[in-house]
Amino acid sequence: MSRTIQVGGAAPYAVHLGPDALVRLGRHAAPGRRVLVVHQTGREDLAREAADVLAAAGAAPVLAPVPDAESAKTVPVLAGLWTLLGQQGFTRSDLVVGIGGGATTDLAGFAAASWLRGVEVVQLPTSLLGVVDAAVGGKTGINTAEGKNLVGAFHPPVEVLCDPGWTATQPRADYVSGLAEVIKCGFVADPTILDLVEHDPGAATDPRRDPGLALDLVARAVQVKADVVAADLTESSLREILNYGHTFAHAVEQVEGYTWRHGDAVAVGLVYVAELAHRAGLLDAALRDRHRQVLDAVGLPTAYRPGRWEELRTAMGRDKKTRGSTLRFVVLEGLARPGRLEGPSEEDLRAAYAAVAPG
CATH class of the missing domain: 3.40.50.1970 (Rossmann fold)
Structure with missing residues (x-):
């Protein structure tokens, strides 16, 4: 194949x-x-x-x-x-x-x-x-x-x-971590990815069990990225949607000294930004919850530890999407309907963190 x-x-x-x-x-x-x-x-x-x-x-x-x-x-x-x-x-x-x-x-x-x-x-x-x-x-x-x-x-x-x-031949934990980027593509552009993963999470996490499914998931994710970068190579506008969940994810990676797998951090980042968009009135509760559900189904983390907010907030301020002192997030306004949230309130930022880091 x-x-x-x-x-x-x-x-x-x-x-x-x-x-x-x-x-x-x-x-x-x-x-x-x-x-x-x-x-x-x-x-x-x-x-x-x-x-x-x-x-x-x-x-x-x-x-x-x-x-x-x-x-x-x-x-x-x-x-x-x-x-x-x-x-x-x-x-x-x-x-x-x-x-x-x-x-x-x-x-x-x-x-x-x-x-x-x-x-x-x-x-x-x-x-x-x-x-x-x-x-x-x-x-x-x-x-x-x-x-x-x-x-x-x-x-x-x-x-x-x-x-x-x-x-x-990757270790299973590494392969599953990579699925976070595949699932991200499902939320921002190709919902069929989510349907395939949810239909058989076990097969989605084991490429040797169903090579055809594995190839289809990879090809769909690559197609999403190919379509976006062809239109916007230098991340001036459209390409930012590929950073869905990455503002919080990169902050986690930095705070953890890059000891976290990137996909694991992205998984938590997806949950965080879904919570943030919901609190901003952009995303309904069902789609917010679907983030946790599909990530949980394949064994990806959906929570982070409490007590690190100040470090994470400082790290997010250095994100490439930040303009001046204004934080900018890629968010969903519906399934496969990405948008942007600029300057969310500090209250919402902290509340979304509390939702992913209960303690």
Whole structure:
């Protein structure tokens, strides 16, 4: 089973989901072309397979292992890639390949965007979160002590390649975490995603049990993102809807020192913003409650610990959607009807927190 989704815009590219992902990677090789293969810890075998495919087509691959998860998205790790690119003499005609989860593809993409002001990048996401979110859309970046993804660039890949077998071998907790981004797409644009998950939550959380369902959920989520980024690459307006639940989620990640899985934080963020929209009179109680229900059904967290409001409020003030001192949230005004809430009252902000962090 394979599926290919086209991402339009000024720099169109394909997202290909299928067992022939590595074969397609070989199309980006050329005699003498240098290729930096950035790969996360634990994906050494796949990185070597990719390097063999590239070398067979005449390219000169260079393996660049990086730490797993968010620990890869730091200035020292990025600087190490710059050093390697310089030592190996990479030019603008060369290529970067990212292999791993969302953090690795974010890092590889930013290394490509910043080297010589931009070289091509092909992303090979190996996690559910990576393929439905981080690797698609061209947003790249690293974290700082002040917040997540505050340093980065928009740099679309020339192709995204994912073998569903890679995501199927993820630890269950990581796969389920990635479902938060899939479910987010269901709320903002494609309610069929919610129907599929609710019909059989067990199958939705186990890609080996129903590969067809897994492929359909991934393809639908990718299609949602592809449609949005084709119309708004640089997040000037429409693309903000993809940040549904992320203002609170990024604050949680920062307060927790990036020890939380991104999808787990997004799940709690979805519940928080649904509570906030309900209190602002924008969202009815039934749809607010559906957030908790579908997330609970797949085993995602829907609550956070009390006593951290002041830290979270400060972190939300640094969110990319904030304008001056005014907080801005992507909210729902109905199913698949995203909107924006600007400057909610401090009372509503705190009350929504109390709803997700009872204590």
